Amino acid sequence: MGRDRSIDRRSADRNRNGNRNPNRKREAEQCRNADRNRNPGRKRGTDKKLAQQERQKKKKKRRRRRVVLLCFELFILAILCVVGYGMLKLGKLDINILNPNNLEVYKDTGPYTNIACFGLDSRNGELEGGVQSDSIMIVSINNETNDVTLTSVYRDTLLLQADGNYEKANSAYNRGGPEAAISLLNRNFDLDIRNYVSVNFSALVDVIDALGGLEIDMTQEEAFYCNGYAFETAQVVGKEMTKEDCIDEVAGTQLLDGIHAVGYARIRYTEGNDFKRTERQREVLELTVEKAKKANLLTLNKIVDEVFPQISTSLSITDMLGFAANILNYNIVGKTGFPYAVTTSEDVRNHTGSYVVPIDFIGNVSMLHQNIFAEEWYEPSSKVKQIHDDIIYLTGVTEDATAMNTTFEGDTQ
Numbered sequence: 001m002g003r004d005r006s007i008d009r010r011s012a013d014r015n016r017n018g019n020r021n022p023n024r025k026r027e028a029e030q031c032r033n034a035d036r037n038r039n040p041g042r043k044r045g046t047d048k049k050l051a052q053q054e055r056q057k058k059k060k061k062r063r064r065r066r067v068v069l070l071c072f073e074l075f076i077l078a079i080l081c082v083v084g085y086g087m088l089k090l091g092k093l094d095i096n097i098l099n100p101n102n103l104e105v106y107k108d109t110g111p112y113t114n115i116a117c118f119g120l121d122s123r124n125g126e127l128e129g130g131v132q133s134d135s136i137m138i139v140s141i142n143n144e145t146n147d148v149t150l151t152s153v154y155r156d157t158l159l160l161q162a163d164g165n166y167e168k169a170n171s172a173y174n175r176g177g178p179e180a181a182i183s184l185l186n187r188n189f190d191l192d193i194r195n196y197v198s199v200n201f202s203a204l205v206d207v208i209d210a211l212g213g214l215e216i217d218m219t220q221e222e223a224f225y226c227n228g229y230a231f232e233t234a235q236v237v238g239k240e241m242t243k244e245d246c247i248d249e250v251a252g253t254q255l256l257d258g259i260h261a262v263g264y265a266r267i268r269y270t271e272g273n274d275f276k277r278t279e280r281q282r283e284v285l286e287l288t289v290e291k292a293k294k295a296n297l298l299t300l301n302k303i304v305d306e307v308f309p310q311i312s313t314s315l316s317i318t319d320m321l322g323f324a325a326n327i328l329n330y331n332i333v334g335k336t337g338f339p340y341a342v343t344t345s346e347d348v349r350n351h352t353g354s355y356v357v358p359i360d361f362i363g364n365v366s367m368l369h370q371n372i373f374a375e376e377w378y379e380p381s382s383k384v385k386q387i388h389d390d391i392i393y394l395t396g397v398t399e400d401a402t403a404m405n406t407t408f409e410g411d412t413q
Contacts, residue, residue, distance in 0.1 A: 095313060095314070095315075095316075095317075096178065096312055096313065096314050097314065098179055098182070098195075099179065100194065102179045102183060103179065103193070103194060104183040104186045105191075105192045105194060106190040106191060106381060107190070108192055109191070109192050109372075111142060111143045111144045112140055112141065112142055112143065112372070113140070113141045113143060114138060114140050114141075114192060115140075115141075115193065115195050115197060115315070116136070116139075116178075116181065116182050116185055116193050116196040116197075117135075117136075117138075117196070117197050117198075117199075118137075118173055118178070118181060118196060118198040118199075119133065119134050119135035119198075119199060119201075119204070119281070120134060120173070120198055120200045121133075121134040121201075131173065132155075132170045132173065132174050133169075133172075133173040133174075133198075134170070134266070135152065135155065135278065135281045136152065136153040136155055136181070136185075137150055137151065137152050137281070137282070138151040138153065138185065138191070138193070140372045140373075141330070146326065146330050146331060147330075147334075148330050148334075149333060149334035149336075149371070150282050150286070150332060150334065150335045150336075151336055151338050151368070151371075152278035152279075152281060152282055152336070152337045152338065153185070153338050154169065154274055154337060154342070154356045155168065155169055155274070156170070156274060157338075157339060157356045157357075158355045158356065158357055158391060158394070158395070159184060159188045159387075160184075160187060160383075160387050161175070161184065162175075162180055162184070162187075166348075166351075166390065166394060169184065172184040178196045178198060178314065181196070182194075188365075188383075189365050189368060189384075190365060190378075190383075190384055194314075195314045195315050196312075196313060197313045198312040198313070199310065199311050199312075200310060201233055201236050201237050201262050202236075202237040202238070202310055203307050203310035203311055204258065204262050204265075204284075205233070205239070205258035205259055205261075205262050206258060206306050206307050206310070207258070207288060207292075207307050208256075208257065208258035208261045208284075208288060209258040210299055210302050210303045210307075211291045211292060211295060211299065211303075213255045213256055213257050213258070213261070214261045214284065214287045214288065214291065215253055215254070215255050216253065216254065216256055216261070216283070216284075217252065217253045218251065218252070218254065218264065220249060221271075222267060222270060223250060223251070223254070224249045225267045225270060226247060226267060227263070228263075229262075229264070229266045230245075230247075230259045230262075230263035231263075232263070232266075233259050233266065234259050239259060245259075247260055261284055262284075265280045265283075265284040272406075274356070275337055275404070275406040278337045279335075279337065282335045289330075292327075293328055334371060337406050338364070338368060339356075339359075339361070339364040340364055340368075341358065341363065341364060342357060342358055342359060342404060343357050343359060343397060343401055343402065343403060343404050344404065345395050345397060347396070348395050349394045349395075351394075355395075357391065357395045357397045358391060359397060359399065359403050360388075360399040361384070361387055361388040361391050362380050362384060362385060363399070365380055365384050366380060
């Protein structure tokens with residue numbers, strides 16, 4: 001009896017649970033069938049609506065893909081237009097392909113790009129040689145930090161030439177053009193310079209004029225000589241200048257046009273002589289770069305059209321486009337003259353004239369590598385050691401000689 005009552009209770013539970021009640025399940029199925037019979041188009045309408053929604057979703061997806069593809073194509077087209085325009089403009093440059101075997105590259109300096117810049121005393125537009133390099137500058141770019149250092153090499157520095165003789169640094173460009181001038185720097189300073197940029201006075205005048213001039217703080221003595229050099233510069237570049245165009249010969253900040261700014265950079269007959277002159281060159285270059293970074297596209301386009309034909313370089317179009325794209329990120333962190341410890345001498349064996357003589361040549365080159373490349377453990381090459389000994393023999397200037405002052409306000413190491 002007890003067992004029968006237990007079975008009855010489980011049966012009652014199944015009856016209360018619709019999922020387990022076969023009668024209730026059959027009733028639900030009959031209701032659904034009856035509903036379908038009463039509304040035979042309902043299911044077909046629902047299926048049709050769902051299919052239509054699915055088609056609309058697919059159409060929207062295809063439309064989005066087409067829009068994304070179109071945007072991407074326009075983006076690529078814009079890049080190609082910019083590159084094409086840049087290549088068209090850069091085509092105005094005199095691009096000179098150098099023979100790397102003639103450059104005497106010492107060793108790779110790691111994440112640095114080193115470029116030799118030459119300001120030419122060109123009276124007839126010469127760019128490839130046969131003229132003295134009035135200014136020699138090594139521009140070193142740290143490609144990881146975008147920091148830039150400017151190192152001016154004193155043009156009268158006694159250095160080893162390609163023929164084994166010692167002469168002034170600026171004579172190399174006159175003798176063998178940019179290849180000879182680059183190899184001079186690599187040979188004497190253990191560098192890896194592979195490219196150059198050469199400009200004449202006229203190009204710099206045009207750039208500064210296009211930028212609206214430069215504001216420069218001068219002494220009264222500098223203002224006086226600036227006018228004198230401006231007259232000479234005007235004759236060299238073929239521009240007219242009268243006394244009415246002279247600046248005020250007073251101390252203070254003045255706005256200089258291209259003629260006067262280049263004249264200012266060429267002054268050497270003041271306190272500091274050629275050492276101070278190279279500092280002025282670095283100042284003019286830095287001010288020009290900073291002003292160019294803020295110039296509008298119309299101004300930059302004018303500079304490209306007027307100035308590029310007056311520039312010679314070995315940089316490829318790809319290199320130049322890369323530098324142009326990154327120009328706003330570059331930061332000049334060091335400006336110095338080189339060699340750091342020097343004296344002058346008119347008593348050089350088998351030479352006439354006045355020369356800039358490095359004191360402790362190895363020490364100077366070691367400091368150069370430390371200042372530019374942060375090489376704490378630089379080991380000079382056998383060539384640098386030979387030059388060190390040769391300079392002492394030719395000049396009698398030893399490591400304990402008294403160095404001249406070559407560092408002025410504005411120079412940083």
